[in-house]
Amino acid sequence: MSLFTHTAINSVARPVILSSLVISGVVALQFLVWPTSAAAHFHKTLKELAKDPGRLTECAQGDTKTVRKIVSHTINNAKEKYKLAGLTNDADTKRAEKELYDFLNWKMGSVSAVCGQYASGGQKHFNNGYSDEAAYALLGHELPGAGRPKYRLPKKISEQLKAQIKSCADQVVAAVAGKAPASSAPTSQTPPSTSVTDKLTAQAMEKVSTACQQQVAKLRQQLEKEYNIPPELRDAAIKEISKAAVAGVKAVDRIAFDVPQTKRFDIDDSVVHQLVADRRAEKGVR
Numbered sequence: 001m002s003l004f005t006h007t008a009i010n011s012v013a014r015p016v017i018l019s020s021l022v023i024s025g026v027v028a029l030q031f032l033v034w035p036t037s038a039a040a041h042f043h044k045t046l047k048e049l050a051k052d053p054g055r056l057t058e059c060a061q062g063d064t065k066t067v068r069k070i071v072s073h074t075i076n077n078a079k080e081k082y083k084l085a086g087l088t089n090d091a092d093t094k095r096a097e098k099e100l101y102d103f104l105n106w107k108m109g110s111v112s113a114v115c116g117q118y119a120s121g122g123q124k125h126f127n128n129g130y131s132d133e134a135a136y137a138l139l140g141h142e143l144p145g146a147g148r149p150k151y152r153l154p155k156k157i158s159e160q161l162k163a164q165i166k167s168c169a170d171q172v173v174a175a176v177a178g179k180a181p182a183s184s185a186p187t188s189q190t191p192p193s194t195s196v197t198d199k200l201t202a203q204a205m206e207k208v209s210t211a212c213q214q215q216v217a218k219l220r221q222q223l224e225k226e227y228n229i230p231p232e233l234r235d236a237a238i239k240e241i242s243k244a245a246v247a248g249v250k251a252v253d254r255i256a257f258d259v260p261q262t263k264r265f266d267i268d269d270s271v272v273h274q275l276v277a278d279r280r281a282e283k284g285v286r
Contacts, residue, residue: 055122059115067114070126071100071134077127078134082272087279088138096137102145103133107265132267139275144259151237151265152256156278157227161255162245165219165238168212169245175207176200176239200235228268233259 059066075096079085088096104114104126117125137143142152153161165172176199205213219238223229229237236257244252259265 055119059112059119063111063115066118067104067111068097068101070114070118070123071097071104073123074126074130075100075134075138078131078138081131082135082276084135084138084276086285087276087283092138092140095140096134099137099143099145100130100134103137103143104130104145106145132269132272135272136267136275139272139279141275142256144265150256151229151233151259152254153227154275155254157271158241158244158253158255161219161222161241162252164222165215165242166245168208168215169242171208171212172200172216172238172242173246175204176242178204200238226268227271228266230265233257 075093079088105111108114108117133143141154142150144150162169200216205216208216216238219241220234223234223237224231237255240255240257244255
């Protein structure tokens with residue numbers, strides 16, 4: 001091998017070796033830095049799991065006061081999120097604060113439980129999870145709570161739902177009660193049940209006409225998609241809507257039904273957006 005060839009090979013090899021060393025050094029440096037970053041993240045996660053000591057102290061010094069602060073911040077967040085400036089006033093805010101305070105205590109079980117959620121999740125948890133309920137209350141509507149475990153539908157929604165079921169509401173009311181109107185009673189009717197239930201069971205639905213069964217199915221889908229009513233509450237809602245429709249539009253202004261102790265309750269943001277649009281139309285605000 002000539003000196004030129006040997007020199008040429010070395011001149012090529014050196015940069016390759018040097019590049020390999022640089023890459024190895026960078027990779028090694030990354031492994032040196034990575035554990036530090038991961039450890040910091042791990043410790044932060046542990047701290048979050050152990051709850052924020054500052055927020056824990058705040059709750060310990062007065063959980064009722066802390067929950068009222070949480071409620072106030074959540075309502076302010078809802079005002080910003082849904083652009084409610086000019087659509088609500090101080091009286092609306094004061095009323096909404098009581099509604100949301102009672103609702104959170106009812107849903108979580110106690111003031112202390114609300115504080116526990118705050119200690120672990122901070123104000124962000126409530127802003128993200130309850131701004132819809134806060135806006136709903138700001139716009140004049142009731143939330144379950146304070147010995148009132150009911151979901152009361154807004155007047156406009158109540159009127160729309162009553163109108164949709166009106167043609168067969170009497171059949172639904174009778175079916176739920178274990179009875180059937182003479183006009184729709186099937187020839188092979190089973191003896192009526194003596195107990196009144198909210199459930200529109202298959203046996204109960206046999207007592208209504210095919211057209212009414214279709215109407216009930218459509219209403220159940222609407223309660224799910226448009227109003228976010230959970231499955232366990234839909235039959236109770238249909239029962240109350242039907243009773244209100246039979247009583248007449250003016251007799252029952254706003255439909256209300258009990259929310260069971262499962263406390264699975266959530267106001268869908270689409271409902272809030274509709275209520276905001278209605279309020280803007282009322283006030284002539286764009």
